[in-house]
Amino acid sequence: xxxxxxxxxxxxxxxDAALDAAxxxxxxxxxxxxxxxGYMPPGQYVSxxxxxxxxxxxxxxxxxxxxxxxxxxxxxxxxxxxxxEPSAEALADTAKARGARMILVxxxxxxxxxxxxxxxxxxxxxxxxxxxxxxxxxxx
Amino acid sequence: xxxxxxxxxxxxxxxxxxKGLKKNAISYLSSIVIGVASTAPGYSLAAxxxxxxxxVGLQSPAVLWVAFIPMLFIATSYFYMNKADPDCGTTFSWVxxxxxxxxxWLGGWAIIVADIIVMANLAQIxxxxxxxxxxxxxDPDSVILLTTAIGVVxxxxxxxxxxxxxxxxxxxxxxxxxxxVLTLTAFAVxxxxxxxxxxxxxxAVTPDISWFSPFAIDSTSALIGGVxxxxxxxxxxxxxxxxxxxxxxxxxxxxxSAIVSTIxxxxxxxxxxxxxxxxxxxxxxxxxxxxxxxxGTQVFGSPLDKIIIIAxxxxxxxxxxxxxxxxxxxxxxxxRAKAMPAYFGKIHPRYLTPHVSTLWMGGLSILWYVGLTxxxxxxxxxxxxxxxxxxxxxxxxxGFACVxxxxxxxxxxxxxxxxxxxxxxxxxxxxxAILIKSGVDLSDPANSESGTAWLGVGPPLIIAVGFMxxxxxxxxxxxxxxxxFWRRRLETYxxxxxxxxxxxxxxxxx
Numbered sequence: 001x002x003x004x005x006x007x008x009x010x011x012x013x014x015x016d017a018a019l020d021a022a023x024x025x026x027x028x029x030x031x032x033x034x035x036x037x038g039y040m041p042p043g044q045y046v047s048x049x050x051x052x053x054x055x056x057x058x059x060x061x062x063x064x065x066x067x068x069x070x071x072x073x074x075x076x077x078x079x080x081x082x083x084x085e086p087s088a089e090a091l092a093d094t095a096k097a098r099g100a101r102m103i104l105v106x107x108x109x110x111x112x113x114x115x116x117x118x119x120x121x122x123x124x125x126x127x128x129x130x131x132x133x134x135x136x137x138x139x140x
Numbered sequence: 141x142x143x144x145x146x147x148x149x150x151x152x153x154x155x156x157x158x159k160g161l162k163k164n165a166i167s168y169l170s171s172i173v174i175g176v177a178s179t180a181p182g183y184s185l186a187a188x189x190x191x192x193x194x195x196v197g198l199q200s201p202a203v204l205w206v207a208f209i210p211m212l213f214i215a216t217s218y219f220y221m222n223k224a225d226p227d228c229g230t231t232f233s234w235v236x237x238x239x240x241x242x243x244x245w246l247g248g249w250a251i252i253v254a255d256i257i258v259m260a261n262l263a264q265i266x267x268x269x270x271x272x273x274x275x276x277x278x279d280p281d282s283v284i285l286l287t288t289a290i291g292v293v294x295x296x297x298x299x300x301x302x303x304x305x306x307x308x309x310x311x312x313x314x315x316x317x318x319x320x321v322l323t324l325t326a327f328a329v330x331x332x333x334x335x336x337x338x339x340x341x342x343x344a345v346t347p348d349i350s351w352f353s354p355f356a357i358d359s360t361s362a363l364i365g366g367v368x369x370x371x372x373x374x375x376x377x378x379x380x381x382x383x384x385x386x387x388x389x390x391x392x393x394x395x396x397s398a399i400v401s402t403i404x405x406x407x408x409x410x411x412x413x414x415x416x417x418x419x420x421x422x423x424x425x426x427x428x429x430x431x432x433x434x435x436g437t438q439v440f441g442s443p444l445d446k447i448i449i450i451a452x453x454x455x456x457x458x459x460x461x462x463x464x465x466x467x468x469x470x471x472x473x474x475x476r477a478k479a480m481p482a483y484f485g486k487i488h489p490r491y492l493t494p495h496v497s498t499l500w501m502g503g504l505s506i507l508w509y510v511g512l513t514x515x516x517x518x519x520x521x522x523x524x525x526x527x528x529x530x531x532x533x534x535x536x537x538x539g540f541a542c543v544x545x546x547x548x549x550x551x552x553x554x555x556x557x558x559x560x561x562x563x564x565x566x567x568x569x570x571x572x573a574i575l576i577k578s579g580v581d582l583s584d585p586a587n588s589e590s591g592t593a594w595l596g597v598g599p600p601l602i603i604a605v606g607f608m609x610x611x612x613x614x615x616x617x618x619x620x621x622x623x624x625f626w627r628r629r630l631e632t633y634x635x636x637x638x639x640x641x642x643x644x645x646x647x648x649x650x
Contacts, residue, residue, distance in 0.1 A: 010489055010490065010492075011489045012489050012490045014490075039492070040492075041305065041487075041492040041493060050225075050226045050227050050228060051227050051228045051229060051233075051469065051472060051473040051476055052228045052469050052472055052473075052494065054476070055472060055476060055485060055487050055494070056487050056492045059487045059489065063489065
């Protein structure tokens with residue numbers, strides 16, 4: 001389905017900021033929302049990680065389920081996709097494959113160096129994505 | 141890809157077919173590096189060599205290669221158990237399936253305890269080498285408090301790194317680890333050249349073939365004690381075996397890089413220990429936990445000696461990835477199986493790490509480390525011996541679990557018979573024998589480093605047994621509260637459940 005607004009959603013305040021921006025935008029554009037959660041945890045050098053990945057996936061399923069209900073309540077069509085990739089890759093790849101209109105992600109407004117240490121998803125996404133990215137700064 | 145449904149496996153994977161070959165060549169080299177480095181050879185040698193020398197003197201190189209044999213056999217069980225059940229609980233999960241929930245629980249507990257103990261050692265080495273980096277001539281005994289303080293800071297930093305899930309890029313990691321291996325090699329080569337050209341210390345001894353013979357050690361207790369310590373230096377190698385197999389492209393010969401990295405690893409240990417003993421003589425190195433820094437200065441001279449200290453520090457940092465992370469995942473796995481409170485299974489929403497488990501691991505490590513330092517600094521060696529007992533226990537039962545789990549498939553092929561039958565059994569029996577023999581030896585306080593007796597028994601045994609009894613109590617308590625996990629049934633390998641490549645043989649690629 002083309003024209004979707006892809007929202008990177010993981011239940012954090014940053015992702016809520018992105019979702020809050022996406023809902024009115026989706027209404028204005030008449031576009032559906034696709035919530036994407038990348039559930040590949042860090043530390044893949046150790047391979048015995050089935051449980052860890054499942055735990056992350058379950059958490060993603062729960063938070064995106066709750067968010068999807070919120071979007072639906074606002075009268076916007078919504079779907080969810082859980083992707084077994086790190087978050088930035090998950091968003092870029094999914095948005096491209098689905099021909100999405102744009103990607104919305106939240107930002108904590110960290111300084112670049114902090115973002116680099118903590119692994120800033122928006123920062124990575126800007127380099128990876130072929131689909132336009134809208135970065136929504138969390139309100140202070 | 142349906143838009144309305146949750147489609148976890150629907151992620152588009154962009155394949156770059158033409159890059160395949162090049163990628164494969166790089167991954168072959170990198171999996172060799174990762175295989176060698178995941179045991180953190182620099183740090184392992186720094187922490188262990190002095191104590192191995194104290195036990196067996198000139199025959200330390202022999203002990204180092206002998207200790208590898210049981211590890212090799214146990215690694216095959218890791219490899220094949222991971223194939224059937226790639227669970228991050230490893231021993232916990234596998235032993236639970238094959239031998240029942242209680243043994244599985246104790247195996248998981250042993251992993252967690254081993255990690256807490258090793259963190260104290262890791263912190264001690266990291267703290268000491270941090271000081272030596274800036275002030276090479278420091279006497280370790282004069283800076284115990286500072287070492288402990290820096291060590292605690294190290295644990296805090298490493299715990300934070302694992303909580304946030306920071307990962308160096310694979311390339312940076314490979315560079316650092318490659319540099320570590322090169323530094324150790326350079327150290328060995330320079331030291332040996334100086335020994336043979338007569339430019340080593342006055343205490344230097346020329347290597348002899350008897351150094352490599354375990355039969356030249358007159359006391360079985362000394363040999364077993366040395367092997368118990370050396371088991372620790374190969375710790376972590378097993379996970380490299382599983383990773384190797386995954387990073388390797390299936391069309392190339394799988395397992396080849398695992399074999400190469402293994403041979404390299406054993407060679408590094410044997411050659412570096414030989415060079416160290418030859419250059420300094422056994423007496424100077426005995427009982428020291430800064431063997432590499434003392435010798436580094438004498439072998440390389442200033443300022444080149446700094447590289448060996450940096451190599452050990454890098455190594456200590458790198459080994460956090462192979463200790464904290466898997467252990468936090470063990471408790472995560474146990475929590476998810478309801479073998480521990482669900483609290484330990486919490487995942488951080490932003491970092492996606494099992495942060496509760498990780499933070500607990502860091503906190504308990506600091507508690508243990510500081511407590512240990514307050515009681516006696518000599519206990520570092522004793523805790524290493526206790527650590528060896530823990531590792532021998534959980535590696536041993538993992539070996540038995542492999543044979544029991546695959547028992548219906550053992551006779552389906554000759555390869556099966558050897559790789560999932562004979563090898564794990566030999567490894568498990570060897571480790572059990574080491575465990576029992578060391579347990580008996582270590583019960584004599586005279587065989588401990590601190591030389592003191594706790595309750596009339598040597599501290600290493602008290603530490604190990606104490607932790608296991610604590611585990612037993614916790615297990616009984618949790619079983620009474622939450623019995624569900626203990627209702628699990630035993631399982632054997634079933635291709636339809638546990639996967640497999642569709643071949644009738646479990647072992648398909650040596």
